[in-house]
Amino acid sequence: MLKAELRKKYTQKRKALSPDEAFLLSEKIFENFIHYFNLREGEKVHVFIPIPVRxxxxTHIFIQYFLAKNIRxxxxxxxxDRLINIEIFEDTVFETSSWGISEPVSNEDSGENNFQYVITPLLYCDRKGNRVGYGKGFYDGLFQSISAETQKIGVNYFDPDEYVDDVWENDIPVDYLVTxxxxxxxLSGWE
Incomplete structure (x- = not known):
């Protein structure tokens, strides 16, 4: 299926979820993430802040857990037109951007690119790790700038049903999908 078709289909499926369903599914995704990945104090995790209207x-569940466990x-x-990485703490001040995203007030890029994990937003991910996002390419750019050892992890409410037919040369797949x-x-060529 083409990205545009998948984007439309999974946007609709996401819209159909009630707030309670979305929260319960988010909790299950968090539990699966914590059980599968062995995070340790001092490790660095890059995680998106969710857009509520979408x-x-x-991921507030993830962020609270990480901060409580002294994970950076x-x-x-x-x-x-670029994505920067800001380290946050318990007392970080946030504001809502024009995209409807809660973001740190600070514009100071940490310069960090050596994360253990990058938790990646997506609308859909197929059985090869190919992502369908909102089409802006911010995460492809991020993936090109980070350490090759960083584990790229997509999180999604839905299991992969179909393949992305229009994968481009610059598209960078995720290493894992947590549903x-x-x-x-x-990583091992699972299909």
Whole structure:
């Protein structure tokens, strides 16, 4: 299926979720993530902050857990036409951007690119790790700038049903997909 078709289909499926359903599914995704990945104190995790109107996975659960476990947390912020990485703490001040995203007030890029994990927003991910997002390419750019050892993890409410037919040369797949029912690895050529 083409990205545009998948984007439309999964946007509709996401819209159909009630707030309670979305939160419960987010909790299951978080539980699967924590059980599968062995995070340690001092490690660095890059995680998106959800856009509520788009019913994205509620990563506030992840962020609260990471901060409580002394795991360093970095979040993306769009400044101009680029994505920067800002380290956050319990006392970080946030504001809502024009995209409807809660972002740190600070525009100070941490310069960090050596994360253990990048938790990636997406609308859909197929059985090869190919992502369908909102089509802006911010995460492809981020993936090109980070350490090759960083584990790229997509999170999604839905299991992969069909393949993305129009994968482009610059598209960078995720290494894992975490859903409410399972964790899929794409590192060993699983299909």
């Amino acid at each position: 019913k994205e996975i509620d 947390v970095y979040v993306p912020k769009i400044v101009g 409410p029912t399972e964790v899929l690895s794409f």
